[in-house]
Amino acid sequence: MASTRSTLEKFSSNLEESMGLREVDLSPKLSPVPLNRDAGRRPLRNVGRVDINQVIPDPEQPRAEFSDEAIERLADSIREKGQLSAIRVRWSEELSKWIIVAGERRWRATKRAGLPTIDCYFHEGEISKSEILEQQLIENLLREDLQPIEEAKAFSTLMTINNWNGKQLAEALRVPQAKVSRSLALLRLPDDIQEQVAAGVLAPRSAYELSKIGDDKVRRELAEQVTSDGLTRDEAASVVRQRKGKPKQQSRGTRQTFASAGGWKVIVTANRRGSYHEIEEALLDALEEVRLRIANGIQIL
Template sequence: MTKAIKKQALGRGLSALLKDPENDIKSVEDKNADKVVGNIIELEISAIEINPFQPRSNFNEESLRELATSIKELGVIQPITVRKLDFNKYQLISGERRLRASTLIGLTHVPAYIRIANDNESLVMALVENIQRHDLDPIEIALSYQRLIDEIQLTQEQMSERVGKKRSTISNYLRLLKLDPIIQTGIRDGFISMGHGRAIINIEDLDVQTDIYQKIVSQNLSVRETEALVKNYHEGVPAKTEGKPKADSAFVVRETQKNTFNDYFGSKVDIKVAGNGKGKITIPFNSEADFNRIIKLING
């Protein structure tokens, strides 16, 4: 308990140092830089801007609320990482979920590690740290690798050293970006796995790729069954079908979404249906009040 109190007091003291214009630290050579860089400091959330290099684009709302509840009970256990931009102005490098969850419960300060980095270094740090996270989907990871190639000109060998992954693993992720965008979306939404995607990618024709993707979803094919389907395609063997999906199913979904769900919930409901009739309904909300309104509608 004593250590925790001392650590928090130290963070507050360093925060005061950063707010002193006479001690504005802009590089690691500046006075008192050693007291700030790499240390845990209590930063005002209002002084932190979101990192434009953040590879994550999807944040699960339920998971975010669970994290917010945990932070409310236990505090922010793992500090976020930021880089100093200007006087009392910082940019997030990693920890956006923690920052969002802290904001959700009304916190004004969060513990943070301070880094001083240029844009390229910030991009590399953000991408490498996020690639290591377990909750990024395969396409987000692939896009992160691609950005390291396009914007930092890292080779796959250099990336392998940076992220601690085999070069073949990095290559497998990058190959996913050759899939038809519809299939990439299917991987991101969890309709098929990365293993399915790796099997489909052996077919160059994008139309054939999407045909096989539809079969995987409608017939609930395993990765091994998908590999066999691809092999049969290359060998010219006709694929077996198990019940043809109704041709007008997509039309029915669109009309139902437009005329029923959207009107009832008062928001743009997303409906995804596979050929076998299985699917999911996503109802977005804009605030806690909007969320409670939708709950009341569902509960009648």
């Protein structure tokens, strides 16, 4: 009986409301002036939390190697402090999963930390393969997470997709063009030498010097010499120059000329490269010497 009465009262209330009658005003009470902490804040519809099992890595992610030790350290941090920044994901209709655009390392650490959900920035709309790769590259470059050969292959792929040259790639990624050139040069090396670079046996800068030689047999011989003797990049460059029959480059010195309004010129030279800070120190030393000579009454002959 009580249930019937309750139902009738609810029905009556709904009927009156449908007729425009309401005993209680249910509209939210808004403060005419927002709290200071809320001023300027706006919610984002594409940021939220999702079941971590609904998120999967991108199989075409340029980064293939992840340090287990680094993942464990990050997992410990996430257990203690939580996830500090959201990963970026896109929806795949084909897989019915969210695919990681950027943040796979955080996803792996969050899974290892045992968290059931993960904070995400959800990309809405279509995103091209080039845009995905570019975002992944930028994140990895900023974090310095990519191995040298991974980076070189990602550069090459992005150039192919967009029909870019090295200069255009450098401008798009905001990196020096020389970095792109050195990186791509590693792909000209034989696979076994690339594997040495990827494994950290051969330093990428030394490998770049080896790429200047066209003969793969000579490259392998020099790679063996560099790794067995522990040669530095400069030493590797010297060995390459010798093999190519080029003399060692002489280091350029420094020569700077400063002209005054009265027609005087002050010339600063050194037999090595220097900086303007060093030139300033030299000029201050010279100025002190000039003032000392003036004080002692020394005349210019």
